Amino acid sequence: MQMEQHPNLADSLAKEMKAPVELLIGAPGQTRRVALPPGWTLEERDDETRLGAPLRKRAKVRLLDADSFIEYVKRHGSLVDSTIWGKADYQAGKVEFVSIINDHGEDDTKPQWRDHTARFSPEFSEEWRRWFGGNRKPMSQAEFAAFIEENLKDVASQDGAGLPTGAQMLEMALSFEASQDMRFKSAIRLANGGVQMSFTQDDDDQTLQKMQLFERFAIGIPVFWNGDAYRVDARLRYRVREGKLTFWYELIRQDKTLEAATTTLITKIREQTGTPFFFGDPFSQ
Incomplete structure (x- = not known):
């Protein structure tokens, strides 16, 4: 029995009829409602899946x-x-x-x-994941040296910018690695903006190991996979506790690079x- 749609028609028939009555609403293939006897639930069935093709894209x-x-x-x-x-x-x-x-x-x-x-x-590119993931996370001397060596190709420098090259960063990283068993003694700020650090071995206070630390460096990495490279500046930070150094870097406004x-x-x-x-x-x- 086909009838026009009515707000309370299905509920009214459900109370009066003893057997199920099917009401087709709209053209065949669209959703149809079935009115059931009292105490039963009102169900919805969709016959569109039985058609040769969907009625519209979904x-x-x-x-x-x-x-x-x-x-x-x-x-x-x-x-x-x-x-x-x-x-x-x-x-x-x-x-x-x-x-x-x-x-x-x-x-x-x-x-x-x-x-x-x-x-x-x-x-995101693998380079972005690495640098963004390690942002502001403290690392030991050995961990920081390994990180710099692993991602050396990302370090970028510009003429006249006073930023370290990849080779200089590698040299610094190797100095960290060679000094990891030594105690921090002093740090002297240099005219070029870097810091020169002195280390001494625990059993010989006269033995000094010096290295230059760059407070600021830059990386050139793609933000998105297979995308263009962007320059991101970073600050190199350190903390001394009980004669041991902890390093981390802080990406400068990486949100603007992502934007x-x-x-x-x-x-x-x-x-x-x-x-x-x-x-x-x-x-x-």
């Missing part, structure tokens, strides 16, 4: 790189009904994009379901898709 996909995200939006979206949303927490190092393929357009008479989405979170890389990525997405772009959460409550 999907929730996650892409792994910017090119795939762009191509998916271009393949399934439209300039009228699709949107792209972006949100970022640069301090926490989080960036995410989501495209709603069937979003509401400007025509109020043609609402959409907003259930076909594509998500993309840019993958710059994200802005470049947004420009690429906008230009290649032509889709309206918004900053925010499209599904916030």
Whole structure:
């Protein structure tokens, strides 16, 4: 029995009928309601899966790189009904994009379901993961020397900037490693902005080991996987306790570097898709 949809029709029939009565709402293949006798529950069934093809596109996909995200939006979206949303927490190092393929357009008479989405979170480069992950974490002399040697190729210098080269950082790191069994004795600030440290062995106070410590250095690393490299400045810090040195580095405004890389990525997405772009959460409550 086919009937027009009515707010209380199914409930009324459920109280009066002794046997199930099927009410088809809309065209076959769409959701239909079934009114059951008293004491039974009201169920919903969807026969769309029995059709030869879905009535409309629905999907929730996650892409792994910017090119795939762009191509998916271009393949399934439209300039009228699709949107792209972006949100970022640069301090926490989080960036995410989501495209709603069937979003509401400007025509109020043609609402959409907003259930076909594509998500993309840019993958950070290995270099960024290492330096960002170790930011402000104390390390022993041996640990810091090993870290510098492992990531030596990331150290960058500029002419006239007074920053150490990779070779100088390596020399300093090796001096740390050679001095790890010695006690810290003194530190003298140099005219070039560095610090010269003196170490002495526990059993011979006359034996001195000197090395130069750079208070500031720079690294050149890509922010996102397979992306362009950016310069990030860093401060080198140390603490002396019981004659032992602890080192750490502090990245200077790495959030601005991440913001710059994200802005470049947004420009690429906008230009290649032509889709309206918004900053925010499209599904916030």
